[in-house]
Amino acid sequence: MALTPSRWILATAVACAAVWFFLFRSERPPAKTLVVPPTPSRVTVAANAMSLAADRLRLLRIRDSVMHEAATQHAGSLSVLISPSYGDALARQIDTLVRRRWAEAGAPTGIPVVIAAVVDSSTIVDGAPRRRPSWTPSISAFLPDTSRSAACVSILRVASIPNATSPRTFRRNLIAPQTIGGLVGPCLYYAAFGSPGPQVAHWLGDGNWRAAQVTDWHTAPPPAAPRFIPYTPSVNDRGSSAAYDARVGTSTAGLACLAGEQMRCAQAVLPPSRPNTDSVWRQRVVSTTGANDAVFTLPRGRNIIGPADGWLLSEMVRTLGKERFTAFWRSSEPVPDAFRAASNQSLDSWVHAWAVRMYGPLPIGPGLGGLDVLYGMLLLLGGIGVALAVARARRVS
Amino acid sequence: MSKANVRRVLAACAIASIASRSVRAQSTTEYAKRLDSLTATWRAAVIAETRADSERVNGLPVDTVRVGNLVVLSDTEYVELAKNTAALVSPALDRAFGSWASRMRTHVLLLRRRSGASMAEGHPPVESGVVGPGGRVLLSSTSIATADALKSMWLRIAEEFLSGDLDPEIRNWLMVTLTSEPATARTLAQGRVDLVLARSRAAHSCALGDHEACMQALGLVRVDDVPFALFDETQRRGMIEWNAFVLQRRDPAAYTRCVQGGNQATCDSLIRSIPANAVPQAVPAAVRQNLIRYALLVGGDGALDRLANTKGPIADRIAAAARMPIDSVVSRWHSNIMSSQNSSTAIDATTALSSLFWACLCGALALRSSRWR
Numbered sequence: 011m012a013l014t015p016s017r018w019i020l021a022t023a024v025a026c027a028a029v030w031f032f033l034f035r036s037e038r039p040p041a042k043t044l045v046v047p048p049t050p051s052r053v054t055v056a057a058n059a060m061s062l063a064a065d066r067l068r069l070l071r072i073r074d075s076v077m078h079e080a081a082t083q084h085a086g087s088l089s090v091l092i093s094p095s096y097g098d099a100l101a102r103q104i105d106t107l108v109r110r111r112w113a114e115a116g117a118p119t120g121i122p123v124v125i126a127a128v129v130d131s132s133t134i135v136d137g138a139p140r141r142r143p144s145w146t147p148s149i150s151a152f153l154p155d156t157s158r159s160a161a162c163v164s165i166l167r168v169a170s171i172p173n174a175t176s177p178r179t180f181r182r183n184l185i186a187p188q189t190i191g192g193l194v195g196p197c198l199y200y201a202a203f204g205s206p207g208p209q210v211a212h213w214l215g216d217g218n219w220r221a222a223q224v225t226d227w228h229t230a231p232p233p234a235a236p237r238f239i240p241y242t243p244s245v246n247d248r249g250s251s252a253a254y255d256a257r258v259g260t261s262t263a264g265l266a267c268l269a270g271e272q273m274r275c276a277q278a279v280l281p282p283s284r285p286n287t288d289s290v291w292r293q294r295v296v297s298t299t300g301a302n303d304a305v306f307t308l309p310r311g312r313n314i315i316g317p318a319d320g321w322l323l324s325e326m327v328r329t330l331g332k333e334r335f336t337a338f339w340r341s342s343e344p345v346p347d348a349f350r351a352a353s354n355q356s357l358d359s360w361v362h363a364w365a366v367r368m369y370g371p372l373p374i375g376p377g378l379g380g381l382d383v384l385y386g387m388l389l390l391l392g393g394i395g396v397a398l399a400v401a402r403a404r405r406v407s
Numbered sequence: 408m409s410k411a412n413v414r415r416v417l418a419a420c421a422i423a424s425i426a427s428r429s430v431r432a433q434s435t436t437e438y439a440k441r442l443d444s445l446t447a448t449w450r451a452a453v454i455a456e457t458r459a460d461s462e463r464v465n466g467l468p469v470d471t472v473r474v475g476n477l478v479v480l481s482d483t484e485y486v487e488l489a490k491n492t493a494a495l496v497s498p499a500l501d502r503a504f505g506s507w508a509s510r511m512r513t514h515v516l517l518l519r520r521r522s523g524a525s526m527a528e529g530h531p532p533v534e535s536g537v538v539g540p541g542g543r544v545l546l547s548s549t550s551i552a553t554a555d556a557l558k559s560m561w562l563r564i565a566e567e568f569l570s571g572d573l574d575p576e577i578r579n580w581l582m583v584t585l586t587s588e589p590a591t592a593r594t595l596a597q598g599r600v601d602l603v604l605a606r607s608r609a610a611h612s613c614a615l616g617d618h619e620a621c622m623q624a625l626g627l628v629r630v631d632d633v634p635f636a637l638f639d640e641t642q643r644r645g646m647i648e649w650n651a652f653v654l655q656r657r658d659p660a661a662y663t664r665c666v667q668g669g670n671q672a673t674c675d676s677l678i679r680s681i682p683a684n685a686v687p688q689a690v691p692a693a694v695r696q697n698l699i700r701y702a703l704l705v706g707g708d709g710a711l712d713r714l715a716n717t718k719g720p721i722a723d724r725i726a727a728a729a730r731m732p733i734d735s736v737v738s739r740w741h742s743n744i745m746s747s748q749n750s751s752t753a754i755d756a757t758t759a760l761s762s763l764f765w766a767c768l769c770g771a772l773a774l775r776s777s778r779w780r
Contacts, residue, residue: 056449067438232663306685
């Protein structure tokens with residue numbers, strides 16, 4: 011019986027039906043179930059709010075105490091106050107690192123600045139409990155009140171000093187450049203460039219001053235070029251191929267910026283301001299954690315403009331120069347207008363150039379590498395060769 | 408007065424002035440009031456919650472079904488369904504967990520109509536879970552009202568709770584929940600794939616037959632410096648680059664010196680800044696679970712109880728469960744998985760035969776094709 015196309019189709023249909031009947035039909039699909047995630051109760055919500063208020067009350071009392079101490083010391087434009095509880099060696103180390111960072115930035119004297127490191131072990135504030143992570147530093151910078159000539163106060167709090175029971179990494183976290191940078195950062199910008207214009211201040215406040223985490227405007231940042239790493243962190247996750255790559259840690263808007271889409275860079279760094287019930291506090295107090303171990307195990311999110319976003323403001327200072335950056339910083343115009351007026355270029359094009367410098371250019375659209383094209387051509391030629399050989403063998407002589 | 412002294416006095420005045428007054432939303436007085444108010448709100452919420460707990464407990468179904476080690480609070484209309492499902496689940500738990508399954512008596516299951524949900528596949532949806540403190544339902548889920556649908560959910564709940572009843576030392580070592588699926592030669596052979604593909608030097612040595620490496624990779628003996636003892640240089644470099652998003656932000660200069668400059672001392676320092684709980688395990692949890700399943704299999708009756716109740720390091724507990732010294736357990740487990748007849752878990756004999764059959768059939772049909780004649 012000759013196999014005509016219609017018989018081929020019939021045979022294929024029968025084979026598919028047999029596969030479906032014998033392989034799939036016998037297995038019942040698993041019953042669908044819906045797991046209901048727990049919602050936080052009113053007690054939990056109220057307890058969290060109470061704990062946060064207790065922590066802030068405690069912080070405000072520490073701030074008042076620190077400022078009183080600084081006032082009595084008459085230490086000049088920069089006061090560094092380290093609690094004796096830190097011990098001589100660690101206190102000296104923190105003091106040296108803070109002062110060195112300050113000196114590297116030109117030892118600005120624009121406003122009085124108080125940098126303090128305290129041990130804050132209390133767990134009850136005015137009868138209310140508060141949660142304090144044991145080994146995570148907490149940094150709070152009280153920005154000066156723009157309407158009055160006031161000081162900028164930055165406070166590093168830890169629940170306990172490094173001791174025999176603390177993780178081996180705790181001490182080095184306290185003196186890590188990230189911690190010192192977070193402690194000095196916002197106040198250093200104020201001291202070096204004065205109070206920002208209201209629009210710039212609002213922009214930074216909305217992003218919790220994330221763009222200003224780095225204050226090293228004398229050196230170019232190390233490139234965070236995309237790289238492929240054939241490694242997964244946990245041998246449990248063999249299926250995951252996620253490796254460190256700037257693109258992995260960048261939001262969709264940031265990727266569009268990297269790809270060179272017009273205006274997407276400005277949109278990425280200027281997200282629309284969202285109303286926040288906590289905005290009054292957040293506009294005046296910058297809270298960060300510094301270097302800590304918890305981040306190693308947290309889910310890895312995407313930053314708006316990639317993992318190097320903390321360098322944004324520092325790079326503006328370096329590339330524009332202090333004079334032009336100060337003009338941008340103090341301008342009362344909206345951020346894009348202020349940037350253009352100060353630098354003669356759009357914020358969008360500057361951010362794009364910065365992103366390409368940090369992460370390298372992002373290939374756009376489908377494409378093939380040179381080696382891939384070569385393999386493809388070889389495969390094609392091989393196929394043609396085989397076809398020719400078969401055709402020659404079947405030729406009727 | 409010198410310029411420096413003038414600046415100091417001005418700074419002191421500025422600091423003193425701000426300390427003496429309150430700033431909007433940053434004053435201690437305001438926050439003290441806010442804290443008082445929130446404390447009152449929290450107390451009111453606690454009272455309301457206690458009342459709600461009481462109402463929830465009163466609202467639980469009143470019919471109790473007991474089958475084997477399972478206790479189910481059920482709506483009257485679902486009593487039969489609860490009995491049928493429990494009759495399927497209880498023997499499976501007994502087979503998998505032995506007498507440890509009796510702990511399910513302390514975790515009361517719940518089965519009731521899901522209010523407000525629409526019909527699914529011709530069955531009314533039901534809510535099931537475990538009755539927790541204050542009448543809350545833990546691991547709550549919604550499914551259709553059939554024994555088959557509920558069985559898998561109840562087995563999963565039981566696995567969670569029976570694993571959760573183990574003490575933290577075992578749970579931290581195991582890192583996954585125990586499964587109720589019976590251990591078979593095929594499931595045990597999967598351990599070889601997991602071991603061979605694990606990305607650590609110790610795991611590779613273990614797969615090649617190094618007993619001490621197996622003990623270290625499985626976490627059965629204390630290892631002081633895990634990254635340096637169990638991983639090679641390339642694997643440690645991988646750890647650094649994987650954690651780049653933290654390490655680069657923490658100390659950009661050190662990261663660059665290591666990754667781009669290749670400075671070994673800096674790389675070693677960066678490795679030591681990764682906390683112990685962020686250093687990857689030398690073998691995946693599946694390998695450890697595989698060893699436990701093997702130990703429970705050879706240990707026979709009461710193996711899980713012995714594992715749970717024996718005091719001491721994890722190695723001693725596994726030895727007690729298997730009723731043989733830990734060295735013997737690991738050696739036998741290793742030879743079992745490495746010499747299993749199931750040479751690959753990816754393709755078994757049925758799949759291979761089926762593939763051959765279809766290939767031959769297609770070949771035979773192709774040879775009969777009119778276009779080739």
